[in-house]
Amino acid sequence: xxxxxxxxxxxxxxxxxxxxxxxxxxxxxxxxxxxxxxxxxxxxxxxxxxxxxxxxxxxxxxxxxxxxxxxxxxxxxxxxxxxxxxxxxxxxxxxxxxxxxxxxxxxxxxxxxxxxxxxxxxxxxxxxxxxxxxxxxxxxxxxxxxxxxxxxxxxxxxxxxxxxxxxxxxxxxxxxxxxxxxxxxxxxxxxxxxxxxxxxxxxxxxxxxxxxxxxxxxxxxxxxxxxxxxxxxxxxxxxxxxxxxxxxxxxxxxxxxxxxxxxxxxxxxxxxxxxxxxxxxxxxxxxxxxxxxxxxxxx
Numbered sequence: 362x363x364x365x366x367x368x369x370x371x372x373x374x375x376x377x378x379x380x381x382x383x384x385x386x387x388x389x390x391x392x393x394x395x396x397x398x399x400x401x402x403x404x405x406x407x408x409x410x411x412x413x414x415x416x417x418x419x420x421x422x423x424x425x426x427x428x429x430x431x432x433x434x435x436x437x438x439x440x441x442x443x444x445x446x447x448x449x450x451x452x453x454x455x456x457x458x459x460x461x462x463x464x465x466x467x468x469x470x471x472x473x474x475x476x477x478x479x480x481x482x483x484x485x486x487x488x489x490x491x492x493x494x495x496x497x498x499x500x501x502x503x504x505x506x507x508x509x510x511x512x513x514x515x516x517x518x519x520x521x522x523x524x525x526x527x528x529x530x531x532x533x534x535x536x537x538x539x540x541x542x543x544x545x546x547x548x549x550x551x552x553x554x555x556x557x558x559x560x561x562x563x564x565x566x567x568x569x570x571x572x573x574x575x576x577x578x579x580x581x582x583x584x585x586x587x588x589x590x591x592x593x594x595x596x597x598x599x600x601x602x603x604x605x606x607x608x609x610x611x612x613x614x615x616x617x618x619x620x621x622x623x624x625x626x627x628x629x630x631x632x633x634x635x636x637x638x639x640x641x642x643x644x645x646x647x648x649x650x651x652x653x654x655x656x657x658x659x660x
Contacts, residue, residue: 384475385397390496397461423436431465433466473488496515516543517545528541
C-alpha cells in the first residue's frame with residue numbers, strides 16, 4: 362500500500378454491541394480463513410461527510426491483517442465495487458474475490474483494520490483495531506447473525522494446555538465478559554484435523570459443548586454476560602420439559618457435588634447438544650465420513 366497521508370481521514374468505528382456496524386469479521390480457526398461483511402451504506406455515508414467529492418470508482422479498500430510485527434494487506438476492491446461476503450434471509454454467501462487464507466498467521470490471535478484510500482494514496486477512512494468473532498466453521502456465521510452475532514463458544518489455539526484439547530473461559534477475571542472457549546493444543550494439529558475429519562469434529566465439539574454448558578449452569582453472577590446467557594437460552598430452547606432456572610435451583614438446593622450429573626441435568630444437556638449437532642448438520646457429516654471410511658476399507 363505504500364506511504365499514506367492521514368489528513369482528514371474518517372474513523373470507521375467498530376463496536377461489538379452495535380446493531381448497525383461498519384464491518385463484521387469472523388475467523389475460522391479450523392478452516393484458517395476470515396469472512397468479512399462490509400456495511401457500505403454506512404461507510405459511504407461517513408466518508409462523504411468529510412469528502413463530498415468522493416470518487417467511488419478510484420477509491421480503494423484494503424483489509425490489513427496483523428499480529429505483532431506481522432502485516433498482510435488484502436485488497437477489497439473499490440468503493441464502487443467492493444469485495445464483501447454477505448448475509449441475508451438466513452443465507453451466508455462468500456465472495457470468491459477475497460484472498461482470505463490465514464495460513465501465514467496464527468488465526469486465533471489475529472486482528473484486522475479496514476483502510477480506504479483515494480488514487481493519491483490519501484487515507485479517506487480507517488477503522489480502529491477489529492477483534493473478530495472466532496468460530497469453528499463458516500456455517501456457524503448463520504447462528505452468530507441470528508443471535509445478534511453472539512456465538513455460543515469460540516475456538517482458540519493455546520500454548521498453555523497440556524491435553525490435545527480442553528475447554529474454559531476467556532476473560533475469566535471479569536464475569537460479565539467471560540467467553541466460553543474450546544482450546545486446541547498449539548503443539549498438535551488437532552484444529553487442522555477437525556477441518557478435514559468430521560468424525561473428530563463431532564466428538565470434540567459435542568463433548569466440549571456438554572462441558573461448557575455444565576459449567577455455565579453452575580456459575581453465579583453471570584446474568585450480565587451475553588455469551589453465557591445466549592448459551593443457556595439456546596439450551597433451554599432445546600428442552601420442552603426443563604427451564605434453566607429450574608435446573609439452577611436444583612443445583613443450588615443440593616449439597617452433593619454429584620448433583621451436577623443427575624438424570625435431569627444429563628437429559629437437559631443431551632437435548633441441547635442434540636440440537637447443536639442437528640443445527641450444523643454435524644451428525645449427517647459424521648455419518649457421511651464414516652460411510653466413506655467403510656468404502657475405502659472395502660476397496
